[in-house]
Amino acid sequence: MSDLTYNEAMRLVHASSISDVSMFHSLGDMGDDSSGIDFSLSYPLQVLLSRKPYSKEEILCLYQPLIDYIRIAVAKIEKPRVLDYRCGEGNLSKFFREEGYDVVSVDNSTLQAAIAFEFNKIQVRLIRESIDDTLKIEEGCFDVIFGHRVFEEPVMTPYEVTSTLRLLLGYLNKGGQYVISTATGVIPLREIASLGILEEIDTEPSAYVRRMVSLRQNSI
Numbered sequence: 001m002s003d004l005t006y007n008e009a010m011r012l013v014h015a016s017s018i019s020d021v022s023m024f025h026s027l028g029d030m031g032d033d034s035s036g037i038d039f040s041l042s043y044p045l046q047v048l049l050s051r052k053p054y055s056k057e058e059i060l061c062l063y064q065p066l067i068d069y070i071r072i073a074v075a076k077i078e079k080p081r082v083l084d085y086r087c088g089e090g091n092l093s094k095f096f097r098e099e100g101y102d103v104v105s106v107d108n109s110t111l112q113a114a115i116a117f118e119f120n121k122i123q124v125r126l127i128r129e130s131i132d133d134t135l136k137i138e139e140g141c142f143d144v145i146f147g148h149r150v151f152e153e154p155v156m157t158p159y160e161v162t163s164t165l166r167l168l169l170g171y172l173n174k175g176g177q178y179v180i181s182t183a184t185g186v187i188p189l190r191e192i193a194s195l196g197i198l199e200e201i202d203t204e205p206s207a208y209v210r211r212m213v214s215l216r217q218n219s220i
Helices: 008-015 018-029 041-049 058-075 091-098 110-120 158-169 189-195
Strands: 081-085 100-105 140-146 172-182 197-201 209-217
Touching: 058 091, 058 140, 058 172, 058 209, 081 091, 081 110, 091 110, 100 110, 158 172, 158 189, 189 197, 189 209
Parallel strands: 081 100, 081 140, 140 172
Antiparallel strands: 172 209, 197 209
């Protein structure tokens, strides 16, 4: 299924009143053959029309268990390099960038990329066919890769989950980890347990983070 063009996405992002909702409907009327747009994504629309971008303090409150865990994981690294996989509107990318981390943000939605730029001035690299098409191995690896709410809905088949995570694990530095967090508690443990060392992270939940697990490469 094709996605919005970046220009179409920016038009939607610039909508600032309820009257601009008609813009969504006019694009949706183009039909699946011409646009392939999934207009069941009501959350981005609500975000655009109902609130301002989150401040750093608000982001910390919403995602504190995940933020605290990543802070501890990279505490001994002078300038941590992290990958925000499926970054959405870029809240966590914004937070860690302001903490001085080297942050790479990727997503497969041009609409989310436009929101991330408009809200948080995050330049998102778009995933097309594969994460390997977006990240170049010569760019180096990451100390932590994190993905929030990536696996909450059945948007990936078990094969897609395992193949994606296997590729991402290849971008970790030695001793690095992939941190998966969710707002619902749903994590496909069966699909990912065979890929590496899986650890359930004990945490007090916040508004957006109910459960976390860490995945590391097996020692050779």
